[in-house]
Amino acid sequence: xxxxxxxxxxxxxxxxxxLVIALGVAISANLIVGLDKENxxxxxxxxxxxxxxxxALAFHIVLRFRAKYADxxxxxxxxxxxxxxxxxxxxxxLANDTTVAESQFLWTSVAMAASIAVLLVFKDHRMLRRFTxxxxxxxxxxxxxxxxxxxxxxxxxRIWINVGFGTFQPGEIAKITLAIFFAGYLSTNRDLILxxxxxxxxxxxxxxxxxxxxxxxxxxxxxVLIFQRDLGSSVLFFGLFMVMIYVATSRIxxxxxxxxxxxxxxxxxxxxxxxxxxxxxxxxxxxxxDVFNRQAGSSFQVVQGLxxxxxxxxxxxxxxxxxxxxxIYANSDMIIAALGEELGLIGLFGIIMLFVLLVSxxxxxxxxTRDGFGKLLACxxxxxxxxxxxxxxxxxxxxxxxTGLTTPFMSAGGSSLLANWIIVAILLLxxxxxxxxxxxxxxxxxxxxxxxxxxxxxxxxxxxxxA
Amino acid sequence: xxxAIRSSWLVALAMFTLVLGALTFVQFFEAEALADNDWNNRxxxxxxxxxxxxxxxxxxxxxxxxxxxxxFNYQRVYxxxxxxxxxxxxxxxxxxxxxxxxxxxDELSGASDDLFYDRIVQLFSGAQVKGASVELTIDPEIxxxxxxxxxxxxxxxxxxxxxxxxxxxxxxxxxSYDPNLLAGHxxxxxxxxxxxxxxxxxxxxxxxxxxxxxxxxGSVFKLVVAAAALESGDFDADSEIPNxxxxxxxxxxxGLPNFINGGCAARATADLEFALEQSCNTPFAxxxxxxxxxxxxxxAQDFGFGEKFFVPVEVAASQFPAELSQPALAxxxxxxxxxxxxxxxxxxxxxxxxxxxxxxxxxxVKALRAPDLExxxxxxxxxxxxxxxxxxxxxxxxxxxxxxxxxxxxxAAIPGVEVAGKTGTAEVSGQxxxxxxxxxxxxxxxxxxxxxxxxxxxxxxxxxxxSPSARxxxxxxxxx
Numbered sequence: 020x021x022x023x024x025x026x027x028x029x030x031x032x033x034x035x036x037x038l039v040i041a042l043g044v045a046i047s048a049n050l051i052v053g054l055d056k057e058n059x060x061x062x063x064x065x066x067x068x069x070x071x072x073x074x075a076l077a078f079h080i081v082l083r084f085r086a087k088y089a090d091x092x093x094x095x096x097x098x099x100x101x102x103x104x105x106x107x108x109x110x111x112x113l114a115n116d117t118t119v120a121e122s123q124f125l126w127t128s129v130a131m132a133a134s135i136a137v138l139l140v141f142k143d144h145r146m147l148r149r150f151t152x153x154x155x156x157x158x159x160x161x162x163x164x165x166x167x168x169x170x171x172x173x174x175x176x177r178i179w180i181n182v183g184f185g186t187f188q189p190g191e192i193a194k195i196t197l198a199i200f201f202a203g204y205l206s207t208n209r210d211l212i213l214x215x216x217x218x219x220x221x222x223x224x225x226x227x228x229x230x231x232x233x234x235x236x237x238x239x240x241x242x243v244l245i246f247q248r249d250l251g252s253s254v255l256f257f258g259l260f261m262v263m264i265y266v267a268t269s270r271i272x273x274x275x276x277x278x279x280x281x282x283x284x285x286x287x288x289x290x291x292x293x294x295x296x297x298x299x300x301x302x303x304x305x306x307x308x309d310v311f312n313r314q315a316g317s318s319f320q321v322v323q324g325l326x327x328x329x330x331x332x333x334x335x336x337x338x339x340x341x342x343x344x345x346x347i348y349a350n351s352d353m354i355i356a357a358l359g360e361e362l363g364l365i366g367l368f369g370i371i372m373l374f375v376l377l378v379s380x381x382x383x384x385x386x387x388t389r390d391g392f393g394k395l396l397a398c399x400x401x402x403x404x405x406x407x408x409x410x411x412x413x414x415x416x417x418x419x420x421x422t423g424l425t426t427p428f429m430s431a432g433g434s435s436l437l438a439n440w441i442i443v444a445i446l447l448l449x450x451x452x453x454x455x456x457x458x459x460x461x462x463x464x465x466x467x468x469x470x471x472x473x474x475x476x477x478x479x480x481x482x483x484x485x486a
Numbered sequence: 487x488x489x490a491i492r493s494s495w496l497v498a499l500a501m502f503t504l505v506l507g508a509l510t511f512v513q514f515f516e517a518e519a520l521a522d523n524d525w526n527n528r529x530x531x532x533x534x535x536x537x538x539x540x541x542x543x544x545x546x547x548x549x550x551x552x553x554x555x556x557x558f559n560y561q562r563v564y565x566x567x568x569x570x571x572x573x574x575x576x577x578x579x580x581x582x583x584x585x586x587x588x589x590x591x592d593e594l595s596g597a598s599d600d601l602f603y604d605r606i607v608q609l610f611s612g613a614q615v616k617g618a619s620v621e622l623t624i625d626p627e628i629x630x631x632x633x634x635x636x637x638x639x640x641x642x643x644x645x646x647x648x649x650x651x652x653x654x655x656x657x658x659x660x661x662s663y664d665p666n667l668l669a670g671h672x673x674x675x676x677x678x679x680x681x682x683x684x685x686x687x688x689x690x691x692x693x694x695x696x697x698x699x700x701x702x703x704g705s706v707f708k709l710v711v712a713a714a715a716l717e718s719g720d721f722d723a724d725s726e727i728p729n730x731x732x733x734x735x736x737x738x739x740x741g742l743p744n745f746i747n748g749g750c751a752a753r754a755t756a757d758l759e760f761a762l763e764q765s766c767n768t769p770f771a772x773x774x775x776x777x778x779x780x781x782x783x784x785x786a787q788d789f790g791f792g793e794k795f796f797v798p799v800e801v802a803a804s805q806f807p808a809e810l811s812q813p814a815l816a817x818x819x820x821x822x823x824x825x826x827x828x829x830x831x832x833x834x835x836x837x838x839x840x841x842x843x844x845x846x847x848x849x850x851v852k853a854l855r856a857p858d859l860e861x862x863x864x865x866x867x868x869x870x871x872x873x874x875x876x877x878x879x880x881x882x883x884x885x886x887x888x889x890x891x892x893x894x895x896x897x898a899a900i901p902g903v904e905v906a907g908k909t910g911t912a913e914v915s916g917q918x919x920x921x922x923x924x925x926x927x928x929x930x931x932x933x934x935x936x937x938x939x940x941x942x943x944x945x946x947x948x949x950x951x952x953s954p955s956a957r958x959x960x961x962x963x964x965x966x
Contacts, residue, residue, distance in 0.1 A: 265490055265493075265494065268490075269490040311525065322525060325512055325516075326520055327528075328520075329517040329521050329526075330517075332513055333514060342528055345527075359509065359512075364509055364514060367509055371506060371509075374502065375498075375499065375502050378498050378502075382492075382494065382495040386488050386491055391487065402494050402497075402498055405497075405498035405502065406501065408501070408502065408505065409504070412505040413501075413504065416505065416508035418505065
C-alpha cells in the first residue's frame with residue numbers, strides 16, 4: 020500500500036487562496052439573492068459574511084498548527100458548498116417569508132466549531148480506534164433515541180428527537196460512529212475473516228461466524244427502515260457497511276451476499292409496508308393523475324421538483340429569478356431542484372463537480388494513509404458522501420425513488436451539517452497523516468496496531484505500518 | 487485494500503455520472519415537455535410578473551396589463567368584460583388561462599419567436615420585457631349590436647363573419663361573465679367567484695359557446711343535405727321528390743312529419759327550391775335515404791364537420807353520426823338525432839356557399855403588434871378547403887334567396903338587398919327548442935355571413951330573435 024506517492028508539502032497557502040475563492044462564491048451568491056431587498060447590504064449580510072469568513076479563517080489557522088499537511092482542497096470545497104446552500108436557503112426564505120437561513124447559519128457556526136474542536140482534541144485519527152466498541156454502543160443509542168419518548172415523528176418518519184430548542188436527527192451522527200466501529204472492527208479482524216472460508220468457484224465465501232458484521236449491518240438498515248420508516252437513511256447505512264466490508268476484504272462475494280440480504284429485506288419491506296411501496300409507486304407512476312393527486316405518497320413533490328429543474332434548463336433562471344419556492348422542502352430535501360432551477364444544468368454540474376472533487380480527495384486520503392483503520396474510515400466516509408448525493412439527487416431527478424435525505428453541506432438541517440462537518444474534520448485528520456512526511460511510527464498516545472503487526476507478515480497490509 | 491478503495495471510487499464516480507446523466511435528461515432533453523405539462527403552472531406564475539401585451543379591438547384594449555402594487559407587478563384588466571369574455575377568456579393565477587389568453591400566450595408574454603428582435607433590444611436597453619399586442623378582426627359596433635340582440639337571460643350565440651376572408655366580425659354568446667372576477671391575484675376570492683360563475687345555468691367560464699358548444703342544428707342542416715344532393719349529380723333544380731305530410735319510418739311505429747302549420751302541405755311533391763323554402767322535412771329525409779349516410783357525411787366533412795381546428799381559439803368538431811338506421815338517417819337529415827354543430831360551424835357552411843363553394847379558414851386575429859405598436863405580422867386569408875363546386879353553390883344561393891323572399895326567413899329580408907338565408911328549429915328533449923338563422927348577403931356579392939342560434943326558446947320567441955336580428959346585423963355591416 021505504499022504504491023501511492025504523496026508529496027510532503029504543506030500546501031496551506033494553496034488552501035488559503037482557494038478559501039478566498041470559495042468565500043467569494045458564497046458571499047456573492049448571498050449578495051445576489053438579497054439584491055431584490057430594499058437594502059441588500061444590510062447589517063445581517065455583513066454579519067453573516069464576516070462570521071463565515073472568520074470561521075473559515077479560524078479553521079484554516081487551526082489546520083496550519085494542528086494538521087499542517089492536511090488536504091488543502093477539502094475545506095474550500097466544503098465552504099463553497101455550505102455557502103451556496105446558505106444563499107439558496109436564504110433565497111427561499113425571502114420567497115416564503117421564513118427564517119430558516121438564520122438557524123442554518125447558526126448551525127453552520129456550531130458545526131464548524133465542532134469540526135475545529137475535533138481537530139483540536141484528536142491529534143491523530145488513530146486515536147478514534149480506541150472508541151471502536153464505544154462507537155457501537157453510541158450508534159445503538161443514537162439509533163434508538165428517536166424511538167424513545169424523546170422521539171418525534173415528522174411526515175411519517177421517526178428519525179428526530181426533541182432537544183429543547185429544536186429537533187435533531189441522531190441518525191446523522193450514527194453515520195460517523197458506525198463508520199468508526201466498522202473501521203475499527205474490520206481493520207482488526209480482516210485478516211482472520213479473509214483467511215477462513217470456503218472457495219466456491221471464483222467466490223471466496225466467508226465463514227458463517229464472520230458474517231456477524233454483515234448481520235449487524237443488515238439489522239441496522241432494516242431496523243431503520245421498519246421502525247423509523249426512513250428509506251434514505253437505511254440505504255445510506257447499508258451502503259456504508261457494504262463499502263467498508265468490501266474495502267476490508269476486497270471480496271466481491273461479501274458484497275453479493277450483502278446485496279442478496281438487502282434485496283430480500285427490501286422485497287419484504289415493499290410487500291409489508293405501505294410507505295415503501297407508495298414511494299416506489301410514486302416514483303414509477305409519477306405522472307399518473309391518481310398518484311399525483313392522492314393524499315398519501317403523492318408524486319406531487321417530485322413532479323414539482325422536475326418542473327423546477329426543467330424551468331432552469333441549461334443556464335438556469337438566475338438566483339432569485341425562478342420559483343423554487345413552489346417545491347415542497349425546497350430548502351432541504353429538494354434543494355438540488357431549487358439550485359437546478361436558478362443555476363441551471365451548468366450550475367449543478369459545477370456543484371456536482373465540487374462533490375466529485377471532495378469525494379475524490381477523501382478517497383485519495385484513503386489511498387494515501389498508511390493504516391487500515393484510516394483507510395477504511397476515510398473510504399467509508401467519502402463513499403457515504405457520494406452515496407448520499409446519489410440517493411438524494413437521483414431521487415430528485417427521478418432516477419431512483421425519492422427518499423428524504425439531505426444534500427450534504429447544502430440542505431437546511433442542523434444535524435446533517437454537524438455530522439458532515441465532523442466528517443470533514445476526520446477526513447482532514449486522516450489526510451494529515453497520509454500526507455505528513457513519513458518519519459513517525461505509531462504515535463505514542465495511540466494504541467499500537469498490534470493485530471496488524473501480527474498478521475502483517477502474511478498480507479500486503481504489513482506495509483501500511485512499516486512504510 | 488487500495489485496489490478495493492479505487493473500485494469504490496469508481497462506483498462513486500459512476501453514481502455521480504448517473505446523476506449528471508439524469509440531470510441532463512431532465513433539464514435539457516425533457517425540459518420542454520415538462521414545461522408544457524398541464525400541471526406545470528410555473529410559466530403562468532412567471533408571466534404574471536411580466537408586462538403582458540394587450541388584446542385590441544379597433545385599436546382599443548379589451549384586455550391589458552396595468553401596474554399593480556402586489557408581488558406580481560401587473561394586474562390583468564378586462565375593459566368591457568362581459569362583451570368580450572368568451573373571446574379573451576381569462577388569465578388567472580389559480581386556474582390557468584383560457585381562450586385567446588391561452589392560445590396567444592407566447593405572443594402576449596413576449597416569448598414568441600416573432601418577438602426575438604424586440605427581446606434582444608430590450609435585453610440591451612434594460613427595459614422591461616413587454617409582450618406583443620394581439621389585434622382582433624372584431625368590429626366593435628357589430629359586436630355590440632350582436633350583444634344587444636341577445637336579450638339578457640336568453641342563452642344564445644351570434645357569429646358574424648366575412649365569407650371572402652374568414653375574418654370574424656362579431657362573436658357573442660350569452661350568458662357571459664366578467665373575467666376580471668377570475669383574474670385577481672387573491673386565489674381564495676377567485677375560487678369563490680369561479681364557483682359562483684359555474685353555478686349560472688348555461689355558463690362555463692372555460693368555454694366559448696360560439697366555438698365550443700355543440701347544439702342541434704335542426705333545419706339549417708338541410709343546407710348540407712341540399713349541397714350533398716347537388717354535388718351528387720343525382721338531384722338538380724328539376725328533381726321532384728314526394729312530399730307526404732308524414733313519412734313512414736321503416737321498422738318503427740313513428741313517422742317523420744312536416745311542420746304542421748307550415749306551407750309544405752301545399753304540394754304533394756316538392757322540388758329542392760320548395761322544400762327549402764318551406765323547410766319540408768319529408769323530402770329531405772328521402773334525399774338522405776337516396777344519397778346514403780356516407781354521401782351526407784362526406785359533404786358535412788367538406789364543410790368542416792368532424793374536425794377540430796383553431797381560429798386561433800379552439801373550435802370543437804361538429805358531429806354527423808355514423809352507422810345510422812334508416813329512421814335515424816331521416817332524423818339526421820333534418821338536423822335532429824345526434825347531429826351537433828357549433829354556431830361557428832354553421833357560419834362556415836354559409837360562408838362556403840357564399841364564397842362560390844370555397845371555405846375560408848375562420849380567423850379572429852388580424853395582426854400582432856410589437857410593444858411599440860408596430861405591426862409585426864398580419865394574418866392572410868387562408869383557404870380551408872373546397873366545400874362544393876361553384877355551380878352548386880350558386881344554385882343553393884338562389885334557393886336560399888327564395889327562402890328569404892318567399893319562405894320561412896322572410897323577416898330577414900332587406901329592401902334593395904338580396905339576402906340568402908335558412909331558418910331552423912331543433913327540438914331538444916327535456917327543454918325548449920333551438921331557433922336558428924343562418925345566411926348571408928348580398929347574394930350576388932356576399933360581404934357578410936350571419937349565424938344565430940337561440941337556445942331553449944319557444945317557437946314564436948325563437949322566430950323573433952333570429953331572422954329579424956340577422957336583418958339588423960346584415961344592414962349594419964353593409965352600411966359600413
